[in-house]
Amino acid sequence: MSEMTVKDFAVKVKRDVPRLLEQMKDAGLPHKKEDDAVSEDDKQQLLEHLTKSHGGGPGAKNRITLTRKTKSRIRTGERGKTIEVQVRKKRTYVKRAEEEQPKQPEPKAATGPRQLVGDMANSRAEAEAKAAEETRQAEAQAKAAEEARQAEARAAEEAAKAAAEPQIPVPELEPQPVEQGDAPPKENRGDGRRAAKKGTGRKERGERDDDDRRERDERRRGSGKKVKRAERRGSRRGGRDSGGGKHGFQKPTQPIVREVSIPESISVADLADRMSIKANEVIKAMFTMGAAVTINQTIDQDTAAIVVEEMGHTPKLVKDDALETEVLAGISYEGEEISRAPVVTVMGHVDHGKTSLLDYIRRAKVAPGEAGGITQHIGAYHVEMDGGDITFLDTPGHAAFTAMRARGAQATDVVILVVAADDGVMPQTIEAIEHAKAAGVPLVVAVNKIDKPGADPDRVKNELSQRGVISEEWGGDTQFVHVSAKTGENIDALLESVLLASEVLELKAVPEAPGKGVVVESRLDRGRGPVATVLVQNGTLKRGDIVLAGLHYGRVRALTNELGKQVESVGPAMPVEIQGLDGTPEAGEEFMVVADEKKAREVANFRQGKYREIRLARQQKAKLENMFSQMGQDEAAKVNIVLKADVQGSLEAIKGALEELSTDEVQVAVVSSGVGGITGTDANLALASDAIVVGFNVRADASAREIIEREGLDLRYYSVIYHLIDEVKQAMSGMLAPEWKEEIVGVAEVRDVFRAPKIGAVAGCMVVEGTVHRHKKIRVLRENVVIYEGELESLRRFKDDVNEVRSGMECGIGVKNYNDVQVGDKIEVFDQTKIERSL
Structure with a gap:
């Protein structure tokens, strides 16, 4: 027979192994692991231990254990919330030995077993009575707490009513004492009746006495509360009536006119606070003026001035940069300067190392x-x-x-x-x-x-x-x-x-000064929110500092150094990642540590408003039609151009032709030129130098289009060199003759290519922009570079020939005299229009 282990024994007796090991340890057995062997002697020793611990062994027949569990429910509060109370009692009764019992005359009608049963019944009755008493005490405590809460609520309501009543002098009343035997209030009498009614169902006389005693206590508490409320009312009236029966408030005889300082932008809540009125009144006044705003909405200076005058106050306009000047004036960068490390960037061509x-x-x-x-x-x-x-x-x-x-x-x-x-x-x-x-x-x-x-x-x-x-x-x-x-x-x-x-x-820096530097890049992390990589150029940036970075602000929640570890502070010429900003600032924005978070929020809101104004004004700044508005001035006008072409030969030819157009009054400067599609770098360079972006047989990628649309840059596409040269020449000479301007009316993306024996290559396309027209010229683009220009041979929608297909619809396109269409190509449909221009 194989030897039994602790694990096998636990399965046999249907017990968990940890619990069985604990019981074996209490029994004095040396078993500690589930693989230890269990002998028959070990089982016998464990059985004897469990028998003794559960009431077995010698004298077990003279011992009885009673377990009682009682449940009751208590209703508290006006809404009828119910609390369940559970009382558990476990008692063991042992019959003493004959020699230990005192010698008493044994009743004739009672034998030993009957006496034991009687004792057990008496003990059970005592346990039930005690549990019922504990339940009654819990109910009384909950009821007393509820009555105290209701009394406080009534007292507060009476105080509010008394404050709202007209202040008429009333003679002070002396509160009358309430005797012990006075009748309680109605609600207390009702509570007493309900309590007495609960007690009538009980058989024991002691329980009814307890109910009567609790009713008397409740009456005394109710009388005391009445006395206290009367004393409080008397003290309040006495306080109001003191001083000849007159209140301290005096109604103003004329409106109060305030001088309200208005910055470049201000929220509705702050404007109402400066006029000492409620924000709802400002919102209501602006709504009657035809402007629907919210309490946290920011309005401009002119609108705020009109609202202040409408409300009867005097507006005081603050300068545009007063808010920033106030914030920056409180920051001191003075201190002991030390040499800092230089910041180096490695640049060069691809694959140069x-x-x-x-x-x-x-x-x-x-x-x-x-x-x-x-x-x-x-x-x-x-x-x-x-x-x-x-x-x-x-x-x-x-x-x-x-x-x-x-x-x-x-x-x-x-x-x-x-x-x-x-x-x-x-x-x-x-x-x-x-x-x-x-x-x-x-x-x-x-x-x-x-x-x-x-x-x-x-x-x-x-x-x-x-x-x-x-x-x-x-x-x-x-x-x-x-x-x-x-x-x-x-x-x-x-x-x-x-x-x-x-x-x-x-290069110098002051480590003791507040942190200051530049934003290298920023991103929106799904788990951490806005994360900005900043370079500290001066001072020290600490965790918990309030940072103002361009159009955004926030409190620094965490600093991550170049090793990816959390740090408490970062010194000059060191990069670090910060968390806690309310947005993602753009690369190149300056950041600084300020002292007041409210001021930082105001500066950020002000900068956001100014940014919107500058962006709208910049849309007209780099237009080709407005480049020569300063022709009559002493200094020569300058046309900056960012040029991109499809091949190096065309690039050099266009660049040389443009530079030869320069005269003493007007100069043409090619800021940057290159081969390939227009990228985000080209758009940023055009933004920095106020240049026109010119593409010759190339197109802008997604990032470049985003920057051009956001900043309002002038982007021109050309496919013929002399068209480009003629337009620039005509603009420079001031003879703005009619020009041919191309307009892209639709773009279709090739999803699949089908080969037919008689038709040739048919492109299955999805129209992604605009509308594709049957009788307009088209270009085939591959990686944003023009590879073919011509016309459409067929345009079908399912099996039907159609004249146009709108955006979001599928179609079949056949390009005339061109069969090299591939998946991923774009078919661009454009229209040429003649525009008359004048100075």
Whole structure:
């Protein structure tokens, strides 16, 4: 027979293993695990222990255990809330041995077993009586609490009525004492009757006595409450009547006229508070004026002034920047200045080694867990060297860099321009140079890949010198360092060059001052809400500070450093993620720590109002028709153009033709040019330089269209070079002759392509914008680049030929003389209109 374990024994006796082990431990058995063996002696010892603990063993026949559970319900409050009360009683009665019992004459009619039953009945009766008494006490306590609450409510109601009555002098009354035997109030008598009625059903005389005693107590409490209420009424009347029977309020003889200060924007609640009236009156007055507003809505200065005059007060207009000046005046950045680390951005063309260079610096110069490390959360890290520290900012391409400059912010101190020695200067290299020059940031050129066989560093110097970047060896002011991101050659020399460039700038900061810096990027996190990556340029940013960042504000709930860890504070030249803002500020917005959260909210609301006004005014600023309104002035007008084309040859031809149109009075400046579709970087650069965006056989992507629509930039599409040149020439000469303007009336996206033997390729399309017309010209776009221009051969809706298909509907399109339509292409339907223009 196999040996039984604790687990098997637990299954056999239908017990849980932990509970069985606990009982075996109480029985003195050494078993601690479910795999321990259980013998027959262990079972016998456990059985004896359980028998003793549950009333077994010697004398068990002379012991009886009674368990009683009683339940009752109590109704409290006017609404009839019911509380359930449960009382549990467990008692064990033991019959003493014959020798321990005192010798008493045994009743004739009672034997031993009958006596035991009688004792048990008496004990049961005593337990029931005690449980009933406890229930009555709980009911009495709940009823007394409810009566006290009702008495307080009646007293408060009487006080309110007394305050609302006319103040007529009344002689003070002396409260009359209430005797013990006076009749109670009606409600108390009713309560007593109800209590007595409950007691009549009980058999015991003691219970009725308890009910009578409780009724007398309730009467005494009711009488005492009446006396206290009378005393309170007398004291209130005495207080009002003191002083000759006159109240202290005096009605004004004439309206009070206040001088109300009105900022550029103010909420309805604040305006009502400054006039010392209710907000509902202001809302009502504005509604009668034809403006429906809410209590938290912000109104402009002119509207607020009209409302103040309508309400009979005197408006006082505050300057536009008075609110910001007041907030900024209270911030002091004075203190002991110390040198801070420079902020460096690495830029250059694709596949020239920017990422490899950053990775090598990270592995070689960043101590893991100490100085910092590159992370996906913040995109920045800190390098500690003997000559000083360097903060590298991993911005998402040139877009963030340009967006910061477009808003007048300066986040980067030095730019490292990476150029491959075997490839030379490329389009994005030229773009990086233009961005650095426009921002006035010093350049340090890193000639990378010098270890490759075809490397030619002198070629890079020659090509960069043609762009205005001249090395120190040739008499310029730009440092050139030949490096290899693969072998790490001259990496230390590159970092020393960055420190040398930063020493010339003499970068200083005051750590004791409030935090101040620039927003690098922001996003909306699903779990944490708005999260902004900021770069502290001066002072110290702490958790709990109130931050004002552009159009948004908030209290900093959490700070996350470059290692992804929570910190309490961050010093100068250090990036950090903050949580707690009420929105996502744009890249390049300045942030600062302020002292008052209310002031920060007012400044944010004011900036939001000004931003809307500036955006509306900017829509007319960069229009081609209004570019030459200052022709008669001394300074020459300037037309800035951001040019993008489909191929390099067309780009150079258009750029040269535009530059030749410049005269002494009007100049044409191509701010930026490149090959490919119009991107968000191009739109940001046009915004920063007030330029026109021109696309030749290319189109803008989604991000660029969003910026252009939001900022109201002028975007022009062309497919013929001389159309572009003629329009600019006519605008410059002032002879605004009729022009051909293209209007896109519909766009269809190719979802599938069907091949038919006699028809050819038929594109199954979905109309995503506008309306596709049968007899209008079309263009086929692939990745926002024009690949074909022509006409439609067929337009079908199911099996029927139609003349037009609207947005959101499917159709079949056959392109005339073109069978290379692919899935993902866009068919653009446009119309050319002739517009007469005049000065």
